Amino acid sequence: MNEKALVTKDLNAKHTKILEGLLKLPENRECADCRNKAPRWASVNLGAFICMQCSGIHRSLGVHISKVRSTTLDTWLPEQVAFMQCMGNKKSNDYWEAELPVDYDRSMIERFIRAK
Numbered sequence: 001m002n003e004k005a006l007v008t009k010d011l012n013a014k015h016t017k018i019l020e021g022l023l024k025l026p027e028n029r030e031c032a033d034c035r036n037k038a039p040r041w042a043s044v045n046l047g048a049f050i051c052m053q054c055s056g057i058h059r060s061l062g063v064h065i066s067k068v069r070s071t072t073l074d075t076w077l078p079e080q081v082a083f084m085q086c087m088g089n090k091k092s093n094d095y096w097e098a099e100l101p102v103d104y105d106r107s108m109i110e111r112f113i114r115a116k
């Protein structure tokens with residue numbers, strides 16, 4: 001069954017509002033990875049808001065590492081929105097920097113270098 005089919009138009013509008021509110025928080029105004037301003041994408045399993053460029057890199061890592069959603073174009077499930085609410089960029093960075101496997105760290109470092 002497609003879970004997204006359960007997300008009504010009203011619920012979707014509510015999610016968009018919540019996500020817009022989260023993106024206004026100081027910690028979420030910059031991409032979690034490269035600090036670009038005004039990210040409009042998110043990794044729903046890492047709980048981080050990211051820019052379009054980094055969303056492409058996250059996608060290339062595969063959905064088992066990062067599941068990317070647009071905050072404006074995609075349909076979100078209630079638990080995904082709730083997770084973004086309790087994570088956000090600060091907690092997400094603190095958490096994943098400590099927990100990520102070494103090869104992911106390396107790709108993050110490469111990304112930082114490329115972003116400069």
Ligand SMILES: [Zn+2]
Nearest residue numbers: 031034051054
């Ligand atoms: Zn970025």
